[in-house]
Amino acid sequence: MPKHSQVKDELARRLQECLREAGVDAELEISAHEAIVQARVKADDGDLRVVAYISDREPKVADTGAAPHALRKLHVAAVAVRPTLAAQAAGRSERPFPVERK
Numbered sequence: 001m002p003k004h005s006q007v008k009d010e011l012a013r014r015l016q017e018c019l020r021e022a023g024v025d026a027e028l029e030i031s032a033h034e035a036i037v038q039a040r041v042k043a044d045d046g047d048l049r050v051v052a053y054i055s056d057r058e059p060k061v062a063d064t065g066a067a068p069h070a071l072r073k074l075h076v077a078a079v080a081v082r083p084t085l086a087a088q089a090a091g092r093s094e095r096p097f098p099v100e101r102k
Helices: 004-021 067-082 084-094
Strands: 027-030 033-045 046-055
Touching: 004 027, 004 033, 004 046
Parallel strands: none
Antiparallel strands: 027 033, 033 046
């Protein structure tokens, strides 16, 4: 059975070869636990970036980035329920009890 590092290195080299056959010059970076194959491809309407990341470590979930779809929907619903300033002002003008003035 081959070691992680051998499999990782072989996969990265094969990906680089496949990109080279497609006419893309890809860079290869290999370290003890990961390998990265990356390239830029010119297109008429902009550049495309190709990235392949191979690692034997589990990725850690960060608390940054886009919120999950369910949370975004909850936020939109909460925002939609809030009254506007005009509605708040209109609500204050009508008092539930009569105010006695002396």
